[in-house]
Amino acid sequence: MINKDTQLCMSLSGRPGNFGTNFHNYLYKKLGLNFIYKAFTTQDIEHAVKGVRALGIRGCAVSMPFKESCMPFLDEIHPSAQAIESVNTIVNDNGFLRAYNTDYIAIVKLIDKYQLDKNSSVIVQGSGGMAKAVVAAFKNSGFEKLKVYARNEKTGQYLTTLYGYDYINSLENQQAEILVNVTPIGMKGGKEEFDLAFPKSLIDAASVAFDVVAIPAETPFIRYAESQGKQIISGAEVIVLQAVEQFELYTHQRPSDELIHEAATFARANS
Numbered sequence: 001m002i003n004k005d006t007q008l009c010m011s012l013s014g015r016p017g018n019f020g021t022n023f024h025n026y027l028y029k030k031l032g033l034n035f036i037y038k039a040f041t042t043q044d045i046e047h048a049v050k051g052v053r054a055l056g057i058r059g060c061a062v063s064m065p066f067k068e069s070c071m072p073f074l075d076e077i078h079p080s081a082q083a084i085e086s087v088n089t090i091v092n093d094n095g096f097l098r099a100y101n102t103d104y105i106a107i108v109k110l111i112d113k114y115q116l117d118k119n120s121s122v123i124v125q126g127s128g129g130m131a132k133a134v135v136a137a138f139k140n141s142g143f144e145k146l147k148v149y150a151r152n153e154k155t156g157q158y159l160t161t162l163y164g165y166d167y168i169n170s171l172e173n174q175q176a177e178i179l180v181n182v183t184p185i186g187m188k189g190g191k192e193e194f195d196l197a198f199p200k201s202l203i204d205a206a207s208v209a210f211d212v213v214a215i216p217a218e219t220p221f222i223r224y225a226e227s228q229g230k231q232i233i234s235g236a237e238v239i240v241l242q243a244v245e246q247f248e249l250y251t252h253q254r255p256s257d258e259l260i261h262e263a264a265t266f267a268r269a270n271s
Contacts, residue, residue: 002036008055009250011039012048012070013063015189017215020061022267023243027255030263035251042066049073053095059250060090061243064184067129074099084136086129089246100249103130106241107137110233116178116208118142123174125197126182127155130212132162134182139163147176171199179203179225180210186219197221204228214239215271240264
């Protein structure tokens with residue numbers, strides 16, 4: 001039952017999806033929490049964030065393209081977001097807005113889970129807020145041979161300067177053992193939904209294909225890499241790990257691994 005005491009959590013995204021809505025609401029119901037979750041988009045990030053404060057919305061997930069542009073309107077930036085100048089989670093404590101980045105935490109955990117060799121060469125495609133989380137996670141995990149390619153040369157060069165890596169202005173004649181896509185290429189409903197994030201020749205020469213796109217879990221990049229016998233890390237894993245961290249920040253409860261798996265399975269099936 002929704003009542004006057006029900007706490008609202010939400011997301012702000014340029015392309016709202018159903019995964020977070022289904023994931024969080026499933027856990028609220030299973031744990032008997034008086035919360036509800038709803039996805040939104042906006043053309044006015046300043047007033048959207050001010051609305052979070054004014055309406056007492058408990059938590060707000062932040063996705064592309066608002067991870068950086070929301071920052072001036074927040075009260076406190078947690079080190080996880082401050083270090084990479086990017087926010088993906090806002091927690092409202094009685095009108096005081098604290099910002100975090102659980103994407104970074106998720107990437108670090110996946111690097112550790114899959115035991116990626118820190119001596120490997122890496123190419124990261126993308127230069128937005130999520131790309132910062134990815135590059136920072138690789139940097140702090142000890143990877144030294146990393147290059148960034150981005151269509152926006154200015155933000156790509158800024159990102160590499162920030163972390164001491166190299167910027168490349170083309171994927172041609174490049175090679176790396178680990179390829180990471182941090183762009184919307186392959187995202188369901190996007191204009192490049194059916195495109196490969198990297199050239200086939202680059203994928204063929206790689207060992208690991210890592211795609212941060214969560215919906216669908218099997219992007220064209222992931223499908224092709226898997227067909228070539230590459231190690232796969234999908235955005236489906238990223239979205240679950242970061243969502244669990246958000247859930248705990250909002251509710252102060254940590255679901256069991258079994259319940260997290262149930263919620264993720266439900267959310268994927270209904271997204």
